[in-house]
Amino acid sequence: MSIKQLTLSVAALAVLGGLAATGVPAQQEQDEDKAKAENWITQADSTKALVESVLASAVEAGAEEHAVAKDQVNDARHWLGEAERALAAAKEAMAAEDYQRAANMGNMAWQYYVKAGTAAVLASKIATGG
Amino acid sequence: MKPKGMISGVVVFAVVALAIAGPQSCARGPAGTSVGDLARERGLSEADITAALKTYVPTGQMDEYVMFSSGGHSGQVFVIGVPSMRLLKSIAVFTPEPWQGYGYGAGGTMETLEGGLVNGKEVLWGDTHHPAISETDGDYDGEFLFIDDKANARVAVISLKDFETKQMLTNPLMGSDHGATFVTPNTEYVIQSSQYAVPLDGSYADISEYQERYRGAVTFWKFDRGAGRIDPARSFTLELPPYWQDLADAGKGPSMGWAFLGSFNSEMATGGVESGNVPFEAGASANDMDYLHVINWQAAERIYQSGAGVQQIQGMSVIPLDVSIREGLLYLVPEPKSPHGADVTPDGRFIVTAGKLDQHASIFSFEKIQNAIASETFSSRDVFGVPILDFDAVLEAQVLLGLGPLHTQFDGRGHAYTSLFIESAVVKWSIEDWTVKEKIGVHYNIGHLAAAEGDTRSPDGNYLVALNKWSIDRFQPVGPLHPQNFQLIDVTVEPMQLLYDMPIGVGEPHYAQIIKADKLDPWLVYPEVGFSPHNMAADPNSVASGEERIERSGNTVDVHMTAIRSHFNPEHIKVRLGDRVRIHVTSLESARDATHGFAIDKYNINVSLEPGESEVVEFVADRAGVYPFYCSEFCSALHLEMVGYLFVEP
Numbered sequence: 001m002s003i004k005q006l007t008l009s010v011a012a013l014a015v016l017g018g019l020a021a022t023g024v025p026a027q028q029e030q031d032e033d034k035a036k037a038e039n040w041i042t043q044a045d046s047t048k049a050l051v052e053s054v055l056a057s058a059v060e061a062g063a064e065e066h067a068v069a070k071d072q073v074n075d076a077r078h079w080l081g082e083a084e085r086a087l088a089a090a091k092e093a094m095a096a097e098d099y100q101r102a103a104n105m106g107n108m109a110w111q112y113y114v115k116a117g118t119a120a121v122l123a124s125k126i127a128t129g130g
Numbered sequence: 131m132k133p134k135g136m137i138s139g140v141v142v143f144a145v146v147a148l149a150i151a152g153p154q155s156c157a158r159g160p161a162g163t164s165v166g167d168l169a170r171e172r173g174l175s176e177a178d179i180t181a182a183l184k185t186y187v188p189t190g191q192m193d194e195y196v197m198f199s200s201g202g203h204s205g206q207v208f209v210i211g212v213p214s215m216r217l218l219k220s221i222a223v224f225t226p227e228p229w230q231g232y233g234y235g236a237g238g239t240m241e242t243l244e245g246g247l248v249n250g251k252e253v254l255w256g257d258t259h260h261p262a263i264s265e266t267d268g269d270y271d272g273e274f275l276f277i278d279d280k281a282n283a284r285v286a287v288i289s290l291k292d293f294e295t296k297q298m299l300t301n302p303l304m305g306s307d308h309g310a311t312f313v314t315p316n317t318e319y320v321i322q323s324s325q326y327a328v329p330l331d332g333s334y335a336d337i338s339e340y341q342e343r344y345r346g347a348v349t350f351w352k353f354d355r356g357a358g359r360i361d362p363a364r365s366f367t368l369e370l371p372p373y374w375q376d377l378a379d380a381g382k383g384p385s386m387g388w389a390f391l392g393s394f395n396s397e398m399a400t401g402g403v404e405s406g407n408v409p410f411e412a413g414a415s416a417n418d419m420d421y422l423h424v425i426n427w428q429a430a431e432r433i434y435q436s437g438a439g440v441q442q443i444q445g446m447s448v449i450p451l452d453v454s455i456r457e458g459l460l461y462l463v464p465e466p467k468s469p470h471g472a473d474v475t476p477d478g479r480f481i482v483t484a485g486k487l488d489q490h491a492s493i494f495s496f497e498k499i500q501n502a503i504a505s506e507t508f509s510s511r512d513v514f515g516v517p518i519l520d521f522d523a524v525l526e527a528q529v530l531l532g533l534g535p536l537h538t539q540f541d542g543r544g545h546a547y548t549s550l551f552i553e554s555a556v557v558k559w560s561i562e563d564w565t566v567k568e569k570i571g572v573h574y575n576i577g578h579l580a581a582a583e584g585d586t587r588s589p590d591g592n593y594l595v596a597l598n599k600w601s602i603d604r605f606q607p608v609g610p611l612h613p614q615n616f617q618l619i620d621v622t623v624e625p626m627q628l629l630y631d632m633p634i635g636v637g638e639p640h641y642a643q644i645i646k647a648d649k650l651d652p653w654l655v656y657p658e659v660g661f662s663p664h665n666m667a668a669d670p671n672s673v674a675s676g677e678e679r680i681e682r683s684g685n686t687v688d689v690h691m692t693a694i695r696s697h698f699n700p701e702h703i704k705v706r707l708g709d710r711v712r713i714h715v716t717s718l719e720s721a722r723d724a725t726h727g728f729a730i731d732k733y734n735i736n737v738s739l740e741p742g743e744s745e746v747v748e749f750v751a752d753r754a755g756v757y758p759f760y761c762s763e764f765c766s767a768l769h770l771e772m773v774g775y776l777f778v779e780p
Contacts, residue, residue, distance in 0.1 A: 036416075068602060068603040103416070104408045104412055104413070104416075107408075107412040107415070107416055108409070108411075108412045111411055111412055111415070114487070114552065117533075117552065118534075118551075118552045118575075121533075121552065121553060121554065122554065122574055122575075122600075122602070125554060125571060125573070125574070126602065126603060130571050
């Protein structure tokens with residue numbers, strides 16, 4: 001994957017992440033919390049797929065064999081692991097109808113995926129000289 | 131020396147051709163090595179050679195621009211030539227700096243540092259963030275420079291006559307700042323807004339009282355250009371909601387009289403991860419929208435001057451939030467999401483905001499903002515009652531830029547340049563048709579960026595510097611603490627061309643401003659012998675040649691001393707243990723660069739005496755013994771002989 005494609009993918013990551021300027025509709029507090037939780041979990045799920053693809057592209061570009069880029073690959077994997085745990089906790093809370101916790105953990109998962117994505121972009125840039 | 135036209139296209143072409151053609155056809159350099167040989171031996175590409183040609187400034191020649199960069203944690207300001215990226219000076223501000231004799235006994239510098247006391251205590255470091263060159267009619271005028279210390283909510287004033295710090299002030303209302311320093315178009319005021327909310331009165335309040343007791347603030351420090359000082363007695367502050375106000379910018383042209391502050395944590399998250407609470411990083415970014423603060427500072431000035439409803443808090447004149455709401459001084463505009471930059475376009479018509487976690491720049495129209503205020507097109511009010519303007523009513527455009535957009539600068543050709551943190555790139559886009567033109571990768575994790583005069587009413591563009599937070603693999607390793615990386619980019623060409631990497635091995639710079647060098651008119655020596663840099667006037671206590679003497683009055687000893695190549699006069703100073711010693715020392719030099727130092731061994735004293743400078747050093751002789759004093763600048767052939775003795779009799 002070229003840097004241009006990579007950049008597009010990363011941009012798509014944000015698009016799918018649902019970060020556009022939209023407001024939360026005013027509903028009952030419970031419904032709002034549930035909607036927020038669902039939104040964060042959806043964002044985290046979507047972002048996860050894209051970050052993993054960005055990281056796979058970096059690895060394909062030789063980042064794991066690159067003396068410097070491999071550190072970024074490791075960093076990305078570390079954050080992916082954190083994100084996985086947070087996302088699992090979010091889904092668990094969702095199932096238990098603890099929507100506030102689900103929203104918070106979904107949000108944290110998404111934050112971790114952003115960190116993983118940042119590292120994956122760096123890994124690719126370093127490996128490819130971009 | 132613009133990137134284009136610095137050297138004619140023919141010359142550039144010829145040099146590149148030589149580099150490619152090989153040794154037979156190459157001109158020989160002074161050491162007998164051809165350009166082509168050098169390029170091949172060093173593995174330089176054609177782009178490398180053009181980059182070198184665009185940045186090289188031969189000895190004796192000057193840069194076209196000067197960049198003032200925050201020195202980050204160093205507490206200093208860096209002065210850097212552009213395009214050479216040569217470090218010209220590091221101006222001591224919040225942190226003592228011995229070479230400049232700043233904070234090591236020189237009376238004027240000690241007085242300046244005293245202005246920066248925090249709760250009555252010395253805080254000898256600063257986290258400098260945003261330098262601001264003084265402006266006239268929205269353009270840099272090159273007379274003064276302001277800089278803030280985020281960590282301690284301090285601001286400082288630097289004269290660009292001698293590039294020395296003249297004043298430091300601590301804002302007692304704020305725990306920290308971030309929207310500082312920014313100036314109004316004629317430097318009427320220096321803007322400083324808080325970052326992390328605290329109780330304005332400095333008292334304790336539990337975090338559970340966050341919404342009730344914690345507040346943000348923006349202070350408009352009145353600048354007295356004639357005095358070269360901020361006048362706290364004519365300054366005022368607006369109380370703000372406890373969102374975390376971020377970067378600021380002043381309106382200009384049609385938006386003159388208004389100021390704009392980004393903010394985040396409109397959630398009013400209070401953290402406490404250790405107790406199982408949501409950490410700040412998630413809690414403060416949960417909402418889709420935060421708030422751009424729109425402030426009518428000219429109307430606020432009138433309220434302040436009238437005194438109506440103005441409160442005195444910790445010695446500061448504060449306009450309470452309810453007064454601001456009632457008088458129409460403050461409005462909020464929703465801005466997505468965890469925003470950072472708030473940058474007014476050169477024509478003053480638009481405000482560009484960018485959310486760290488949004489891929490768009492959101493551009494708001496000042497005219498639409500005014501219409502929405504006039505027609506009270508509010509979507510709602512926040513919990514404090516501040517009107518929130520309808521997002522769609524004030525939005526002009528949203529431009530999909532990329533990941534992690536932060537800050538925006540402008541050129542004079544209808545383009546904006548925005549830093550993309552997550553993508554490690556700079557994106558160039560049009561402020562005429564709101565379309566993206568191109569991107570250039572930078573290395574790595576860019577924060578601010580600075581284009582030549584790129585935040586003024588008439589930007590030059592030409593050069594742009596990316597202030598990258600990480601350098602990772604760009605420089606020779608120097609341990610785990612890596613330098614920052616300033617990358618110089620030529621923005622006159624398409625595609626943009628990366629020219630040069632400058633390692634910054636001191637502090638963590640944030641923002642920088644780049645001014646045309648010919649707008650600066652610094653002194654080369656002080657205007658007259660016996661000049662006080664602190665007071666920017668002739669020093670009544672300066673010492674003329676022939677008037678050197680030592681006078682005792684009780685247990686105070688006044689030493690009237692001169693310094694000139696290569697001696698001090700007097701050379702012997704005899705005092706008694708416990709005496710208060712005041713050394714008034716004047717440099718009799720008037721030759722450019724003939725600087726002396728005055729250092730007293732083991733008394734922690736070192737003064738820089740630039741040509742014509744007069745200083746006073748005051749201390750208690752609290753240790754008996756013999757203490758050499760000497761010139762700490764290599765001033766002349768007999769520099770080592772420029773010495774004297776302080777005798778402290780038991």
